[in-house]
Amino acid sequence: MEMLKTKDAAELLSVSQTTIKRWAAMFPDFFPKDRFGHYIFSEQAISLLQSIKDRINHGEALECINLDLATGTGQPVSQQENPLLRTPDGPMEDMLSRIDYIERSLEHKADEVVSVQLLQQRGELEDLRQMIKQLAVSLETIQERTDPSLSPYEPNAAAGRIQSPPRKRGLLRTFFSFL
Numbered sequence: 432m433e434m435l436k437t438k439d440a441a442e443l444l445s446v447s448q449t450t451i452k453r454w455a456a457m458f459p460d461f462f463p464k465d466r467f468g469h470y471i472f473s474e475q476a477i478s479l480l481q482s483i484k485d486r487i488n489h490g491e492a493l494e495c496i497n498l499d500l501a502t503g504t505g506q507p508v509s510q511q512e513n514p515l516l517r518t519p520d521g522p523m524e525d526m527l528s529r530i531d532y533i534e535r536s537l538e539h540k541a542d543e544v545v546s547v548q549l550l551q552q553r554g555e556l557e558d559l560r561q562m563i564k565q566l567a568v569s570l571e572t573i574q575e576r577t578d579p580s581l582s583p584y585e586p587n588a589a590a591g592r593i594q595s596p597p598r599k600r601g602l603l604r605t606f607f608s609f610l
Contacts, residue, residue: 433473433474434471434472434473435471435477436471436472437451437452437455437469437470439472440470440472440476440477443477444477444480444481444484446484451470452470453493454480454493455470455480457493457496458479458483458498461476461479461498462476462479463476479498482498483496483498
């Protein structure tokens with residue numbers, strides 16, 4: 432039995448490699464990976480991919496496809512090899528699907544938080560750049576106006592002219608007052 436790589440399976444089915452990977456990721460129990468994390472496809476896996484392609488071409492959504500009905504034995508490839516891996520239907524599958532949904536939601540929220548933090552840090556960096564420019568201008572004007580006998584870095588003269596931009600409250604600080 433010949434094992435095919437993702438590229439070979441994509442060429443055989445006339446679809447892109449990304450499509451093959453998306454289909455295989457949607458049904459991880461049916462499409463095994465090698466030790467490097469690459470999908471490998473047997474003849475049975477190719478026939479499953481072909482049935483997925485046919486069903487999608489007939490207008491069925493990928494999320495609605497159930498491969499248990501497409502295989503002759505009604506079991507994933509990994510479970511056909513080892514019958515001890517079978518999981519009970521019904522409540523267990525419902526719980527696993529809920530856990531998957533929660534994990535995806537958590538990843539999405541984590542990505543949102545990181546994006547907000549990056550935007551916040553960019554804003555703070557821009558405020559710091561503005562403050563540095565203002566300090567440089569103020570320092571130059573102080574140096575031009577002062578006597579050569581006085582120190583160019585006299586703190587009392589510069590303190591009155593420097594205006595710092597108002598401090599912005601971060602997005603997270605508006606939600607969490609204790610920060």
